[in-house]
Each structure stands twice: as C-alpha cells, then as structure tokens.
Amino acid sequence: MGFLLHALRRSKPLLRSHLPHPPSNALRWISSSAALHGPASSLDPAPVDPPPKAPVGGARVHIPNPEDAIEVFVDGYPVKIPKGMTVLQACELAGVDIPRFCYHSRLSIAGNCRMCLVEVEKSPKPVASCAMPALPGMKIKTNTPVAKKAREGVMEFLLMNHPLDCPICDQGGECDLQDQSMAFGADRGRFTEMKRSVVDKNLGPLVKTVMTRCIQCTRCVRFATEIAGVQDLGILGRGSGEEIGTYVEKLMTSELSGNVIDICPVGALTSKPFAFKARNWELKGTETIDVTDAVGSNIRIDSRGPEVMRIVPRLNEDINEEWISDKTRFCYDGLKRQRLNDPMIRGPDGRFKAVTWRDALAVVAEVAHQVKREEIVGISGKLSDAESMMALKDFLNKMGSDNVACEGNGVSPNADLRPNYLLNTNIAGLENADAFLLVGTQPRVEAPMVNARIRKTVRATQAKVAYIGPPTDFNYDHQHLGTGPSTLLEIAEGRHAFCSTLKSAKNPVIIVGAGIFEREDKDAILSVVETIAKLNNVVRSDWNGLNVLLLNAAQAAALDLGLVSNPNESIQSAKFLYLMGADDVNLEKLPDDAFVVYQGHHGDKSVYRANVILPSSAFSEKEGTYENTEGCSQWTVPAVPTVGDARDDWKIIRALSEVAGFCLPYDTLTGVRARIKTVAPNLLNVDDREPSTVTLDMKPSCGQQMSPEPFRAAVENFYMTDSISRASKIMAQCSSILSKK
C-alpha cells in the first residue's frame, strides 16, 4: 500500500495542474486513506519544492570513516551515503521508496525484474537501481517521465503473463504486484494472445504453489540457497519457458521453508494450510512472541474472532531478523485440537468427568492436605510463563515443599550464575564469531533461528564450525570431530587438530546444547568445556563466547526464578504431583498411589496419568513473560479468547492456594510481577537483554567424572516437540513426510 500512497501523493501536483483554476471543492481525489484528507491534502496550492523526506522506515546509517562517505543527489536533494551502497539504497536513505520485485535487502542482488529502473543523469538508458552502485556526485531522478515510462513498461510486461485471478488468490490484498500495478502500471494492456501457463510444483505440505502466477523474481531460489542452505529450488528454461522448480520431483526439506511464502511478491508461493481460509483484511494482528523453542522469535498472530488463522514473522534484528521456523509458523492448528476446556476429575471407573472449578479445586486442596510436605512435587512445563512458575514455586514453598523443577533442566541445575545457562554471545553477536565449537547440540533442529545466524556468519566470513555429537545433517560446512566426551577431552588437553583453529580464532564461540543437562555427568562436561574456554581465550572482557543453547521457552526463566530441584529423585517418593503443562517428564517411577494434578491446555502425554485436570490458557490467549535463550525477556499478548472454562495458569494456582488455605499474596498480574521483581528483576526488563556480569572464576570446581557415553540428539523430531505442535495436524504431516530417513 505504501507505493500506492506515494504514487497518489506524487501524482497530485500533476493532477492539479490539469484542473480548472480556481479548483472547485466539489472535485476531490477519492481515496480511502485518512492521511490524504488531512489539511495538507486539501486543494490549496501545493508548495513548489517539498522538503527533503525522512529515510524509508526511519532507517539510519552509520558511516564509520567520514572519508568513505560520498554524496549523491536524489531528485535534486543531496544525501550522504557510505561507499558501496547501491542507487536503490541511496534513494531509500533519501526517503524515496523505489518499487521492486526481485530486490530483497537480505538476499543477494539479482537485478532481473527491472521494476526499480530510475533515471541517472548522463546515462543513456534508465538503470536498474538495485544493482547499480552509487557513485560520487550521481544525479538520480526517480520521478521523471523516463522513469515512470520505464516502470509502466515493466508492469505491462509482467502483467502480460500474470493471470487475472486476484479474487481467488490468497495473496490478494497483500500482493506487491497488485499494489505496484495500481501505483505504477498503465490503465490498459496491449497484449491479446494467450497467457502462458505453468505446471504447479509440489513443494510439500507447507507451501502451496500456483506457478502460473510466478514473475520469476527468483527471491525464493536465492532464499533457499542463501538463507535456508538447501539447494532445492532453481530456475529452469529460458524466455517464456522459464520456470521455478525443484529440478527433479522433490519436496523442499528445510526448517525455514515457510519464509518463501513471505518473500514471494506475488501469489505463486502461498501457505497451504491457510489456503482459502481467510482474506488478510479480515484478520486482527496481535504482535506477540513464539514459545515453540527457546529463541522467542517475534511473531504476529493473525486471528479472526476466536480462531488463530495464521502466524507470520515480525522484524527483530536481534533475534529472528525477519524469518521464523516452520514449527513457529505452522503449529497454530494445534491450538484448536486436543484442547482441555473443563476442569475434570477421574472417577473410580477411570474416566474423566467434567466438574466445576469449585469442586475440582476443593478435591485438589483436600488431597494436598493429606500428604506429607516432602511428598509434594511440582514440575512446570516447556511452555510455562514466568508468572505461573513464580506462583507455582511460591505455592509449593508455602505448603512446605521445595521440590519445584522445570522439565528439561535436568537434575539440580546450577542456577547460581546466570552465564552458566545463557547464550552469552547473544544471537546477533554470533555474527562476529570466526570459529564455532558445537558441543552436543544440533541448532538446526533445536533453534533454527540461531542456526540461520551461524549459517549467515559462515557464509559471510568463512568461519570454521566444528561439531561434537551424533552424526547429523548441517546446512553449512563443518567438521564432525567426534560423537562423545572423549573428543571434548582431547580438545581440552590440546591433543586435537581443531585446537589450533580455536586458538588462532579472534572471536571463538563454544555452544553447549541443553540436551547435556539430562546427562548424569553434566557438571563434568561443563567444567571440561570451561577448561577449553579458558585455554582458548573464549571469555574475555570484550567477548564472551561460552554459550548454552536452551531448548524450551520456559527454561531460562525457570532457572532465573530458582525452580531447581531434582525431579528424577523426588518423583520416586511423590504422593502429590503437580504438573503445570509438563508432558515430557518420565512418570514411570511415580508410585501408583500418587495423586497427579495436570494443569495445561492440551490433552497430551501426562493427561493419561492425571487424576485431576485443570484447563489453562495457551500462549496465544494469555499475557506472560518468557525469557529466551540469550536472556532477553519478552511478553506474549493475548490474541484470542480462552477455550471453554480455561483460566490463566497463575490464576489457577492463586485460586488453588486460597482453597488450600495457603493464600498467595497477589491478586493481579502486576502483583505477581512485583513478586518476580524481588526474585529475578531482569525478567521485568521486557525486550531488553540483561548481560550477566559474573565471571567463570567464581564457579566452584567440580570433582565429577565424565562418562564415555556419546552425546545423544536432544530433539528427536523437529516438528513435534511440545504439546501444541504434537496436537497439530500440519506438524504431523510434516514429520511423516519430511523427516523420513
């Protein structure tokens, strides 16, 4: 739409000149935009020279050396830009938005759509601004008849073979071609032959293709090869026979494949699950964050009424840039299936019976009073927010039990020093690294956005990547050093060939996977890693390259809040087990007479053992704080109402505490956050990353022995890791089709 507005604004002085003078107020430019009805758009005589505009999107550019700056003129206004920028970027800094199809700031330059043609003084032809480097003193004209004519011609060529099926196209309303043909296209075409048609390709269960609509911008091809790192897409044929496709019949197997939907400027690649479900102008967007992994990607949930219709990425340069993983994008149909909507009690016949909240809480409170204090155990799940974990810990502590843990954090995690469990380099900081050592982690499935950063670094600077863990498939060059702790020991003792790379690296990075937390000898492994870090100068005052990559959204906040008991041990003697969305805990050792309360939003694994079910709201329905793996806390925002009789997690625990007679002292979300402030104030610094200040030397030495057992994969199936994605039909299709060995 931006283009349309620009065009309207630009065309106004022109239009006005054709109007009879003085202009009558009855004749008004018809536009739905409120901005155009402002005082500036009334038919007063326009100023001759509009003042210079602010850069597009409020962009700022930092020029490190003043002598590297050059000056160009865009539409007569001088603008200072660093050397090496293209004409298009210079125009953007000058506040002029150039229409484009093939150019994308995060992809390599193709220069094949020709939409960005501008006139440059002393050049014989219009130049493609996206591919032309700006030269000192260049006089760029974006609004001359030549440039306009060129754009109109390009539009006419593009529309020649583009089907006129906007009314049934899922891109309709957010289509670049639609917007730009409105803004820059001619009002008629001269083409009378048949339009070409192209056979649709099958790219798998996520991406729907209508290849006739393709305008061969090759953004998807460049995305697949450059960002996703799979050589699946390519261009075949020449001229009018040109097609995008997988060379042989093949599915697109990448964990980032959904992003081609966003970068496709037309409706050639659209979302298969979203096909024909809604039009984009009916949707309500809610800016929130993702909880399917520990990265906390920024997303927008588009909902219609009480239903989540789709999830799209939001720009955050520090975390996910503008991409999200397929699990984040397509897990949303899990929010509609297998939901718990009523409090339920398991009767003597083993069947659940729906009851009122009053009855359910009374039963739970009664049982809680009958057991001994040490037999009370609470475990929070992968998707729990900080508020509910705080409430759970406070409630169980008030009952006299200290057995509160978060699943995935392993036995007695060391939460005393924050750098011990965070990605200290931070996600954006990984771009400065020049050597990576991945220990027992496969970021491609554990945190695809972190993997995309590593790949970006490897592509840009040829950084070396070494990996210790089970054999797996990376999408960048790497050395597989070994499978177990013995290799780690070799590096620590300086006997390994990789040591020299690590030593000579300026900014080395070690990433330890959170899968290690589940091992018995995790303290020994971590101390060996710290030895390596010390030997190779990984942690310095200006660079902290020792990282832990967490797996789940709840982990970091749980460690900050001190949910650090030993669930494996306490479960064996538990008589009252409170599972707050914990589905992946091993309940085999739980005594048969234990009373299990399951509080959660999905009827997942743990429900089979539960005696009472308390339905809670999912991340799309509540306001909660989540801390991502680099220690940045972010809020989710409710997009849709809760399902059935469900309640927010912290409210359930607060209500239960009152029924049980151990009333928690907070009644509102602000109250809970005030309590969090006394425990972990960093969780309240939303959208901010609190760097940790303590050093490694403060950590006590560890006398544990490493076992030679090789590392295991932390994530078995990328597409199904938590209760939401396990309930999702699309994720099930993906794992059956794409994860096939």
Place this chain on the structure above:
Amino acid sequence: MAHAALKTVKVPPNSASLEEARKRTIDFFKLACRSLPSVMEIYNLDDVVTVSQLRSTISAEIRKNAHITNPKVIDLLLFKATEELSNVVTHSKQRHHLIGQYVVGSGLIQDTGAKDQGISDFLKQFYTSNYF
C-alpha cells in the same frame, strides 16, 4: 385467575412513601406466587422444580434489591418485574428460558451463597470467568 388479572396491568401512579412501595412489593410477590401453579403447568416444570423452590427464587430476586430506599426506583423495579411476570404467564417465553433464568441460573448461585462466605474477591471472580 392470575392470567386475567395480569391482562389489565397498568402503570400505577408513583408510590408516595416507602411504606406504600413496600406494600406494592408484597402485593407483587403475592401475585407472582398465585400465578406459579399455572406457570408450572404452562412450562411443564414439574420434573425440574417445585413451586416452593420457584417461590424462593422470586423472593431471592426481590431481596437482591433490599438495599434500595428510593420509592421511585422501587416502583421502576416493580414495573419491570410485573412486565417479566406477564411475559411468563402469557407464554411469551419458552421452557429453557425459565429453566435457565430461574431454575439453574441465578437461583442456584443464590443457594451457594453460604459456601462463598469468607472467600476473596479474586476467588469469586475466578469462579465466574477468566477475564477480570
């Protein structure tokens, strides 16, 4: 017959005093109680509720406004009550309306009032909805 009496319902002049308003309220309660047997018959309520339960529901509805002392407000509430009653006895409602409003609806919550004694506002709101 109650039915016939209600057909001639008119808006009476305002009550002059609280005393008069009180008398009118009691008259309305008696009128409502007298119409209950026909209500039971019209809506086939014998298997879900008894006359005495309905009577206590009506009195509970009236007692909900016991704190009001302005005769004008009482008159208005009485007018609304009379209208509701006439809707009920003229069969302008359906069976599930009555059951929902007077049998399992507010009537039951009134009954459990004793149980909710001494619990916090938070818990009271928690039992009704997630949004507060």
